[in-house]
Amino acid sequence: MSVPEIVIKTRQAASGQPGETAEVRQVTTTEDMHPDPSKSIKLPPNRQKLIDDVIALYSMEPTVERVSRYAPSCVYDDQFVYANNRYKMACQWFALPKLFAASRNEGYEIIHNSQNLIQFKNEQTWELLGVGSLKPITINALVSLSLDPATSDSDFPLITYHKDQANEKDYSHGGIGFILKKGQADIVPKLFLDKDSPVHFFKEDDLPEKPVVKHGSGTNAPTKDF
Template identity: 25%
Template sequence: MSSSSSPPFEAYQIKNTTINEAPGVKLSADQRLLVGSVLDLFSGNPTLKHLALWSPSALFADPITSAAGYDRFAAQWYGLPALFRPIQIQSHRVTSAGNPIEMQLENRYTLRGPVKTAQTITSVVRISVGGDGRIERLEDRWNDKLPEGVVSEAFRKLNAMTVPNFVTVPKTEAEDQKLKAEREKVE
């Protein structure tokens, strides 16, 4: 992607078009597109178009998963609205326009089901962009931390391998639109 030819947010069905930048931070058009798409993912609104902005070998990491490769990280994003609804971004602010792009995020997740348990998570999100302009690594650092150690890393990788067995990731645009319509019907 290049700034002069960045497709508009609409081309990627991005809903989060207002990007809050900290004083002195100025994102390029390409960076704004990536941040908007990431905010949509954190809002529980994944689409194949959003994931087209990711490198197929990208890594998604948070305290409970370390998902490398499209099948694993896509399942994490599509699994989010399957477990939580609503998901509401309380606040976000981009604090660095470097590589990685850094953003402070406060998100409220409500567990689906009869008991609507809600949890607010404050995190620092780091979006690393490859030479092709696509996301190659995204870290969701709860309280600006990721767990360390062999046991926690094994658990995070196991989670990344298990989730794809239970979450449907659409293969076609038609399947994606059907899932999206089902999510929006529930809201």
């Protein structure tokens, strides 16, 4: 299957569910988010390939096919970025090599696998570009991948909401911090990606923005122990 066929297929197969409606909310009481790969839940081949592609994206190996793992109306949400469609999210992955010298996956542990949700503990080491005096930064995070119900059992399941939490709190989607996160998703394509970047394959996914779901606090989500 060629890359254009993959993208066309994902657009046709997606349920159309807005990413905002698929957000998983959680405040974790787990102090140790260091992954133990030996305890990782074994996934079926279609889902393991999805995780392999996501880990490759974290490790600065973006391709059009890997970005096509996301539904057009997806949301990517971490401590630095809120990108609310596939084009903006794709810009983040393709811009990483412009911002970091290296990104290395130290290991992951699948801790939850259900019909429309995969969660894993992830450890990633980042080296900033052009800042040789600083030590690499290693981050342990809880990653939650909400899956499109129309494709969750297919050979090519799609992600509708990608949440990356580096501490116990959830995101409120309010305040100056959120304004900066959302603004970053708009600025990156303009500053770091040229006209020849593969990211422009997804330009037609630059969909009209949907209302952001605000939660009032990052501590009022359900408490979960991982």
